[in-house]
Amino acid sequence: MTRFPHDDFAKNYLTELLSPLGEVQTEHPISSEIRYVDVWFIPRTSTIPHHLGLLGNLVNHSALFEPFRNPVTRQNIRSCINKLFTIQEGLLRDNRSLPENELPYLWILTPTASSAILEDCAALEENGTSGIYQLPFTLHTGIIVIHQLPVTPETLWLRILGRGRVQQQALEELQRMPSDHPHRENTLELVYNLLAQLEMRRAQDEPLETEEEELIMQLSPVYLQRLEEATQRGVEQGLERGLEQGLERGIEQGLERGLEQGLERGLEQGTQQERRATVESLLQTRFNSIDPQLRTIIDSIISLPSQEFIPLLLTLSREELLERFNA
Template identity: 40%
Template structure:
């Protein structure tokens, strides 16, 4: 239905970061396309999302982001408060996508429910009362602070990121904010358990954003942003080094255990060796003690089955 183009259409480094972050957050729920071209004159939706019938995560696990991912949608992040013209440009893209949906339904001689048409989410670092008033956007108690909807038939919402509550449910969107809002979100990501895969993934994205800014010497590199990104970079660098050391220790221990097993049991079958090499460091250490009592290959097979 939609032509997709990737590459150099991002307007700036924030666009690149926001697309990568939204793709990372939303991909467990469905299909994510970035820089998605719509019909008409050359225009691109920053992020276009379609939910999966069987997502790999429950929506509640990602809070507000997961709630957004319940229906097809367009997401348009803005580093600064969008101008009225920019809001109207987003509306134009939304209705061009709606037109694509409706033309496809006619070709296939089907009807399309209003609920099946995508929703537009304008993700603004801030949204003044004047801007919200201009478009008739009003607060919806069901969605919480910072979320404003235009008239229901327009299928448009504006999220004022700086107004979102400071909870884990909003953290992924607050990372797209500015100033203290973003800095607080970065601090919360750093505080995640180091074993949480989301921590390393988000820190990597933030670290790459910092590196890109430094390489291009962009004007957007305001001091507060660079302080937040530098903090994320140091944490990512430290975690990467620790992971590298741990992986090196695991590989070395696996080699040692395999030599001991070969001397004690003879040649070990390739599939069994693969299981041994995949063990964690604590498991390898436990196997190193247990193998002293092995009398044959079956003892190793039994140990692996039980551990």
Template identity: 40%
Template structure:
């Protein structure tokens, strides 16, 4: 559950961060094989302030690239599979260029960024990866040049604002501190609010799962600062539409699509405190909720 939800979250999170700076495609199918790339990004021709604000992530996104985020450190086989997907896409792009009588330089082919919560010394040495501290942050390991691949050990990144957006994708204490840092940022734009909502929804999704394991519990705790900040802002603003969307999201995550019956209990649920509402949605079954909030027959 945790790995699947992390994959979905990471795609949505990176899409939100990168979309102001270029074209983002998630879950992109490579036609030549049954491969699916997590995030494929093509930057806009002109650098934008939005990209600069992303720090290290923005530096990575200065070129056409692929992002493959992992919840747990990838094995050598998983790293090679990422490369195979990348090279399959390279081949597809080159064939398409030839069909259109265009040329495609090697520098235009997507660069592969493998985002890992950590990287062992064995993995780094085994793939011949090395840091480039003159141009890049500590924790970014480049494979030999022609492989167009780098490993990012998120737990080794310096804990500075420049790396914040990537550290949120880490795990354990690294992620905990990063989420708290993000939640404490002043609300400067709508994107910040959207990121809080993405993190909050990830937490709600995990909490509504019936089979919460120890890893899920740790992740729920890590995401709590963002969830509380998002909920506080929603309630303080008296944003009824925001509250309605929050209740709809929780119902959808708990029971699937919100049908006509469930839609009728959204308003009475909104009238409860956030704590009571969450408790009921976690504890009661669909039939119990419908019975509790059913309108009395006339």
């Protein structure tokens, strides 16, 4: 059974946010049974940047993260705690004097959780923030019910790992963030990669679950917004490059004529470069590499409007693309 791409997205996403702050290990193997911890974070510094909000508060010491796309079950919780204990035992074998507060803490991330499961775990909601539950201290475990978190900037980086409307709203908030935010661009790139993986599976006639189809519909507007931003950047870069070229030509051929020609050429080159980069990125994602035959049709592809060539690149097979654009 194919693993749902959200698993990889969650690991890559947490790695992207946490790697500047410390060591991040994904799918860390434990014991001879070949079990894995999704994400193990080890901080390099005790000072965590405020821009990570609530997520930053969770990583001021070593932490394990186990994100779930579907609501967590009792067996999921037992399995996660078992992995935590195995990790802790290994650390204590290496250093018997390791203080209790330096042992890793487990955070189970789930979109929803039934009150019955939380009661069975003796989980108590943490004062001050709804959606955060602590198990008895000895277990070193907390459960974050993402859909119960308040909709604030501090919870954004956790709500992105939710599902349905909660995740969609978080992604819309992400798009509205300043373009110079340290995690905005890379996080959006991970979202687009997730969309490309789902679209590729659909194009290969691989049956998708209803949840996956809904996620495609949910992420498509985000992707189109990204494309518009890329196009706008191309226009801006083209204008800037055009001004530079115009000034240079103005010295040789006259300032007025040089500016006009430079602006036109720079605008065209900037837009074409952004379109070419978009096409190459989609081809690379779909087919893992761009072979010589695919490279010969790139110029034909980018001659189409972006709203036409993007659906083709996401749905047509390699052979269909070659047949269409080599005609």
